[in-house]
Amino acid sequence: VKRAASLPKLSAKELLVLELLSGSGAMYGLELVAASRGELKRGTVYVTLGRMEEKGYVKSRQEEAPREAGGLPRRVYEPTALGRRVCDAWTVVRQRLNPRFAR
Amino acid sequence: MTPFSRRIRAIAARILSATTMERLIDPILGDIDLESREHLRRGSVWRVRWVLVSGYLSLSKALLSHAVYACAGACISDAAAVRTVRVSYIAFAVLTTALVLLPLPSDGLFRQHPGLAVYLVPQAIPISIPIALSIGIVWSWSNEVGARVMVRRLVVVSVAGAVISLATMEWLVPAAHDGFLASVTRLSASNGSPPTMHRGLGERSLSELTSMARQMSTTASSTGHRGPIGPGLRMRPGRSFTVADVTLALHTRMALSGATIALAILAVGIAAVIRSRTPGRAIFGALVLVYVASWFGAAAIAPAVPPALSAWLPNAAVVTVALGFVSVRRLAWRREIPTV
Numbered sequence: 001v002k003r004a005a006s007l008p009k010l011s012a013k014e015l016l017v018l019e020l021l022s023g024s025g026a027m028y029g030l031e032l033v034a035a036s037r038g039e040l041k042r043g044t045v046y047v048t049l050g051r052m053e054e055k056g057y058v059k060s061r062q063e064e065a066p067r068e069a070g071g072l073p074r075r076v077y078e079p080t081a082l083g084r085r086v087c088d089a090w091t092v093v094r095q096r097l098n099p100r101f102a103r
Numbered sequence: 104m105t106p107f108s109r110r111i112r113a114i115a116a117r118i119l120s121a122t123t124m125e126r127l128i129d130p131i132l133g134d135i136d137l138e139s140r141e142h143l144r145r146g147s148v149w150r151v152r153w154v155l156v157s158g159y160l161s162l163s164k165a166l167l168s169h170a171v172y173a174c175a176g177a178c179i180s181d182a183a184a185v186r187t188v189r190v191s192y193i194a195f196a197v198l199t200t201a202l203v204l205l206p207l208p209s210d211g212l213f214r215q216h217p218g219l220a221v222y223l224v225p226q227a228i229p230i231s232i233p234i235a236l237s238i239g240i241v242w243s244w245s246n247e248v249g250a251r252v253m254v255r256r257l258v259v260v261s262v263a264g265a266v267i268s269l270a271t272m273e274w275l276v277p278a279a280h281d282g283f284l285a286s287v288t289r290l291s292a293s294n295g296s297p298p299t300m301h302r303g304l305g306e307r308s309l310s311e312l313t314s315m316a317r318q319m320s321t322t323a324s325s326t327g328h329r330g331p332i333g334p335g336l337r338m339r340p341g342r343s344f345t346v347a348d349v350t351l352a353l354h355t356r357m358a359l360s361g362a363t364i365a366l367a368i369l370a371v372g373i374a375a376v377i378r379s380r381t382p383g384r385a386i387f388g389a390l391v392l393v394y395v396a397s398w399f400g401a402a403a404i405a406p407a408v409p410p411a412l413s414a415w416l417p418n419a420a421v422v423t424v425a426l427g428f429v430s431v432r433r434l435a436w437r438r439e440i441p442t443v
Binding site: 028030041044046047050053060062071072073075 | 133
């Protein structure tokens with residue numbers, strides 16, 4: 001049971017985020033929402049990204065604060081090596097289990 | 104950033120952790136800020152309003168999702184630790200009670216009638232509860248002790264311990280003592296005369312002690328008091344108590360009940376600063392030993408200071424140390440949150 005629990009888990013949204021990030025390298029949260037064509041929502045994308053950061057699938061860095069007074073710095077997300085491997089593995093599994101998903 | 108965003112950020116910074124601020128609140132507020140500024144530059148005021156409304160709705164949705172995820176995640180990760188605290192709490196309460204009652208078989212009466220020991224179990228409970236809670240916390244100390252769910256459950260367990268302890272001292276101990284004396288008198292006296300109740304301060308309920316202290320301070324001199332106190336209550340022959348003795352006994356009982364809460368606050372305080380398992384356990388264990396020693400110290404200085412002060416001193420010291428740990432953590436949080 002412990003072995004099964006320690007297997008990396010990936011939800012559909014997390015897989016989508018990893019695929020988008022793997023394709024472009026690094027993106028902002030709003031860019032991910034725009035690129036997902038409605039599959040990711042503004043209200044939940046950061047919750048998903050935070051959870052993925054905890055799992056070690058993505059890493060983020062803060063950009064410098066904008067010059068405008070009071071502006072908040074933006075956060076850029078990119079996949080980690082583990083995230084890329086998990087994404088690849090899940091893509092392969094998905095293709096083998098159901099060839100309809102093959103891209 | 105709009106004044107409303109600034110206010111939301113200030114409130115959130117007080118409630119949420121630095122990580123949540125960094126990963127959730129700041130990016131969403133940053134997006135709202137960026138989008139609204141872009142539309143403002145283009146001169147589309149209604150678009151700015153729409154961005155603000157939809158942005159704050161997204162923020163509330165994100166907070167709700169985060170709360171659901173945090174609770175579910177914490178429940179899963181903390182379930183084992185909470186179960187360990189609960190099980191070890193009960194196990195150590197039984198063990199400590201047994202240890203407190205261990206010297207009894209040397210007494211001839213208990214050797215002849217071992218069933219009488221049951222009457223003394225309630226007296227061991229108020230002492231065994233804080234000891235069991237301390238050992239339970241040390242035993243099950245994990246990296247999640249500082250998690251919010253764990254803190255809430257620790258508070259619930261400690262308050263429940265305090266309530267059980269108070270209830271035991273108020274009702275169970277006097278009732279068990281009465282039952283014990285009645286059984287002993289029945290066993291030893293062959294003439295069938297009704298048993299006479301002689302109670303020491305240790306066998307009196309909290310309400311009895313309170314009324315006793317009030318009665319003594321109004322009617323008797325503070326130097327000493329002999330004879331019957333209240334209806335049906337008599338002291339052992341030859342024993343006398345001062346108001347200070349009674350007040351000390353009353354406050355000591357209440358402070359002993361509060362020990363579980365004080366120790367839980369100490370555990371949470373340490374966990375706020377030290378997340379690692381072994382150092383957390385070691386520091387908490389060492390401070391519990393100091394706390395136990397401070398009870399003896401407080402008893403030693405009791406004649407020289409007001410009774411209430413000497414009784415509550417150990418708990419006050421422990422809570423002060425815990426608050427010191429929490430303030431250290433708060434200072435660290437403030438440094439972690441970027442000022443805007």
